[in-house]
Amino acid sequence: MDIRFEEVGYTYQPGTPFQSRALHDINLTIKDSSFTAIVGHTGSGKSTVLQHLNALKKPTSGQVTIGDRVITNFSENKGLKSLRKKVGIVFQFPEAQLFEETVGKDIAFGPKNFGLSEEEGLEKARELLPLVGLDESFMERSPFDLSGGQMRRVAIAGVLALEPEVLVLDEPTAGLDPQGRKEIMDMFYTLYKEQGLTVVLVTHQMDDVATYADHMIVLEKGTVMKEGHPRELFKEAGWLSSMQLGVPSTVRFAHELEEKFEWIFDPLPLTTDELAQQMKDKLASKAGEGL
Amino acid sequence: MMEKLIFGRYIPGDSFIHRLDPRAKLMGAIWFIIIIFLANNWLTYVLLTVFVLTAVKLSEISPKFFINGVKPLIWLILFTVILQILFTSGSTIWFRLGPIVISQEGLLNGVFIFMRFVLIIFMSTILTLTTMPLSLTDAIEYLLRPLAAVKVPVHEIALMLSIALRFVPTLMDETEKIMNAQRARGIDFGEGNVYQQMKAIVPLLIPLFVSSFNRAEELATAMEARGYKGGEGRTKYRQLEWVSRDTMIMVAFGLLSAALLVLRT
Numbered sequence: 001m002d003i004r005f006e007e008v009g010y011t012y013q014p015g016t017p018f019q020s021r022a023l024h025d026i027n028l029t030i031k032d033s034s035f036t037a038i039v040g041h042t043g044s045g046k047s048t049v050l051q052h053l054n055a056l057k058k059p060t061s062g063q064v065t066i067g068d069r070v071i072t073n074f075s076e077n078k079g080l081k082s083l084r085k086k087v088g089i090v091f092q093f094p095e096a097q098l099f100e101e102t103v104g105k106d107i108a109f110g111p112k113n114f115g116l117s118e119e120e121g122l123e124k125a126r127e128l129l130p131l132v133g134l135d136e137s138f139m140e141r142s143p144f145d146l147s148g149g150q151m152r153r154v155a156i157a158g159v160l161a162l163e164p165e166v167l168v169l170d171e172p173t174a175g176l177d178p179q180g181r182k183e184i185m186d187m188f189y190t191l192y193k194e195q196g197l198t199v200v201l202v203t204h205q206m207d208d209v210a211t212y213a214d215h216m217i218v219l220e221k222g223t224v225m226k227e228g229h230p231r232e233l234f235k236e237a238g239w240l241s242s243m244q245l246g247v248p249s250t251v252r253f254a255h256e257l258e259e260k261f262e263w264i265f266d267p268l269p270l271t272t273d274e275l276a277q278q279m280k281d282k283l284a285s286k287a288g289e290g291l
Numbered sequence: 292m293m294e295k296l297i298f299g300r301y302i303p304g305d306s307f308i309h310r311l312d313p314r315a316k317l318m319g320a321i322w323f324i325i326i327i328f329l330a331n332n333w334l335t336y337v338l339l340t341v342f343v344l345t346a347v348k349l350s351e352i353s354p355k356f357f358i359n360g361v362k363p364l365i366w367l368i369l370f371t372v373i374l375q376i377l378f379t380s381g382s383t384i385w386f387r388l389g390p391i392v393i394s395q396e397g398l399l400n401g402v403f404i405f406m407r408f409v410l411i412i413f414m415s416t417i418l419t420l421t422t423m424p425l426s427l428t429d430a431i432e433y434l435l436r437p438l439a440a441v442k443v444p445v446h447e448i449a450l451m452l453s454i455a456l457r458f459v460p461t462l463m464d465e466t467e468k469i470m471n472a473q474r475a476r477g478i479d480f481g482e483g484n485v486y487q488q489m490k491a492i493v494p495l496l497i498p499l500f501v502s503s504f505n506r507a508e509e510l511a512t513a514m515e516a517r518g519y520k521g522g523e524g525r526t527k528y529r530q531l532e533w534v535s536r537d538t539m540i541m542v543a544f545g546l547l548s549a550a551l552l553v554l555r556t
Contacts, residue, residue, distance in 0.1 A: 018300075056471050081477060089475040096465070097472035099497035109494070113477030144501060158476065 001086060001165050001198065003030040003053060007062035010048055014060060022048040023222045026062070030166070030215075035192050035199045037209040037230070040219035041244040046170075046202045047092075049219065053168050053200065054087035055080050085114050088164030092171050094155035095148060103129075103146075103154050104139040110162045121161070128157040133183055149180045156184070160191075166198040167191070173205070185212060210234065210248035210270040218243060231268050250275045301423050306351035307536070308421045313430035315537035320418040322544050324411055329551040336406050338554065342547055343413050350421050360416040361409055368408045376401040424456040429531055446522025454510070462503070469498050 010023040023045045030036050030053075040046050051057040052064050055071050064071045069083055091097070100106035107128060108121025116124070122139075129138055132153040138146075143154055156172065169188065173181040189212050192199045203209060209216055209230055217227040220243050226233060233240070234251045247255075250272055254265045263282055269275035303309075308316070330336050347357060361368070381396030419427075432449035439445045470480060473494045480491050 051471065054475060056474060081479065084475055084477060087475075089472075091468060091472045091475070094472065096498055096502055097469055097476070097494075099494045099501075110476040162476065 001067040002032050002065070003067075003087075003166065003198075004065040005029070005049075005052070005059075005062070006065070008052065008059040008064060009061040010045075010052070010057060011060045021222060023059075025223050028217055028224055028227060030198065030200055033192075033196045033198055034215050035189075035213050036201070036215045036217060037213035038200065038202045038217045038219060039204070039206070039209060039245060044219040045222040046219055048222075050089065050168055050170055050200070050202055053166070054084045054089060056089075081114070085162050086164055087166040087168060088159040088162045089168040090156055090159050090170065090172050092174060093152075094159070094172075095151035097155055097158070098143040098151060101142060102140050103134075103143050106143055106154060107158045107161050110158055114162065124161050125157065128160055131160070132157045132187065149176055152176065152180075153184070164197075166200065168200045168202075170202045171204065172201075173203075173208070188212070206234075206246050206248040207250075210250060218245070231270060234270070235268055254278075300419065302352060302356070302420050304351060304421065306349060306421070308346065308350040308417060310536075311421075311540060312531055312533050312537040313422050313426040314433055314531060314533070315540050316418050316422055317427065317430045317434065319540055319544055320414055322548075323414045326544075326548045326551055327407055327410060329548070329555055330407075331403070332554070332556050334554050335551050336403060338547070338550060339410055340406065342543075343410050343417075346417055347413065350417050352417075352420055356420060357413050357416050361412050364408070364412065368405060371408070372401040372405050375404050425453060425529070426531075428453040428456060429529055433531060446525075450522070458506075462499070465502060466495065466499060469495055 005026045005028045008023060008026040009021070011019055011021045013019045026049065038046050038049060048057065052059060052071075053066070055064070055066065055069075055075070058071055058073055058075055060073055062072075066083055067086065098106050100109060104122050104125045107125035108116075108118065111121040111124055112118060126136055126139060129136060134150060134153055134157075138150070138154070143151055146154065152172075159167070167188070172188070173184055176184065185208055188199060188201075191197045192212075199212075201208070201213060213230055215227065216230045216233050218225045218233065218240075225243060226239075234247050237247045237251070237255060240247060246252075248270065250269050254269055254275060257263050257279075258265060265278055269278050327339060330339055347354060376393060376397045377391050379394060379397035379400050380392055381394030383395035384392055385395065385398075386393040422430075428449055431452060432445060435443065435445045435448065474480065476494075478491050478494060480495075481488060483491075
């Protein structure tokens with residue numbers, strides 16, 4: 001399911017003295033089965049874009065096409081539910097959305113709203129718990145007794161239970177320890193790879209963008225500045241820092257090596273593995289020359 | 292929904308009214324609500340209207356805001372006005388149908404009630420639009436201070452007020468976030484019958500309460516860590532300063548009250 005933005009603009013509180021323009025002239029396409037990263041400085045409009053992806057907000061100008069539904073300023077609120085089932089959003093600090101008595105019921109809450117029975121929902125919860133790294137013993141526990149990281153996992157399972165075609169993640173690893181971070185990101189990546197899920201990731205972690213994403217959109221002051229493959233965009237470290245963004249640690253290290261030893265990395269290494277492999281090749285050829 | 296709410300919001304500015312001492316503004320607004328009940332004829336209402344319009348002008352805020360402030364209450368106002376018109380008996384009767392009588396006195400009463408509502412709303416809107424919530428709590432704390440003599444915990448009330456005011460926007464944001472998260476999980480807020488609508492509130496209320504509890508605990512810890520031990524022996528960072536223009540405003544209110552007492556019939 002493709003999601004397409006055409007000339008989208010959004011203004012908060014239009015017609016009041018508190019009005020502020022959050023988005024303007026946004027054109028972008030999120031392709032089916034892609035892993036798109038949306039990056040940008042704080043206040044660049046990332047979260048507002050995100051809320052357009054399942055019609056929580058309607059554009060004040062332009063149109064958003066989600067699958068075969070077109071959302072404009074004048075679209076009715078009827079029938080948005082089926083849309084929301086297809087596009088699941090994991091909001092920032094999703095643990096704040098837990099409310100049921102047990103973990104199982106909370107995960108089953110979403111599916112129940114979309115017409116499944118309580119039993120089917122609980123069954124789904126039982127299947128999902130191992131996927132997010134918890135075991136079945138959590139089913140009957142209260143979500144409020146869990147640790148922050150465990151609550152986060154339950155909340156994510158609650159969104160996955162909707163079986164969305166598009167999964168939108170708003171800084172899913174903010175505030176987690178490095179281990180939990182990696183586990184959760186790997187889990188999303190597995191879903192993307194194995195189930196052909198479309199993933200949209202909003203993040204400040206450039207390392208995550210480099211490791212997982214195949215498309216990258218840079219937002220600044222409410223509009224799209226650039227988009228493309230992370231490998232292309234990370235070449236322009238200077239431009240990125242003018243957008244108050246950084247490059248992944250691998251790219252930074254590669255740039256330092258380029259300066260110091262006049263090495264040329266082509267293609268630009270994005271992951272540690274790629275970097276290590278290229279360095280190994282270069283050292284090997286150097287050693288060959290030396291002999 | 293909440294975006295439309297103008298009443299109770301502060302608009303930064305630097306007008307004559309903005310610069311007044313919050314105590315003067317608060318006392319003025321309360322005093323105005325009391326003396327408006329003195330007015331009972333055309334002359335007194337015209338006087339009050341001129342007074343309020345002058346204040347609106349001095350606040351340098353677009354009149355649109357004040358009209359927006361009246362809008363949410365317009366049905367309540369009209370309801371009261373219509374009741375007044377229909378059920379006031381008088382000597383000059385224009386229309387009669389069973390117990391319903393429309394008299395000249397009734398119509399006049401209706402108009403006066405309408406003006407009373409609008410003037411009170413305008414006056415309190417001036418207060419909230421031109422005064423920062425925190426200055427307002429400072430003013431309330433100051434004006435309540437005499438009550439400390441009769442063991443009213445004035446400092447605690449003021450502290451709670453200022454914390455509450457500080458967290459209103461934070462909680463509104465939080466509400467919006469949780470609403471969005473639950474909407475994304477398939478909840479329709481404000482749809483279906485009353486029972487369904489009430490049920491939809493639960494997934495919003497529980498997380499909101501839980502997060503308030505957590506927030507309260509964190510805030511209390513942070514306050515203790517910074518050496519807060521209660522009201523005793525504290526100094527104030529924000530000092531209120533009463534200057535001549537504040538006295539002037541009080542004098543203006545005094546003159547207005549005197550004029551009303553003279554002119555009322």
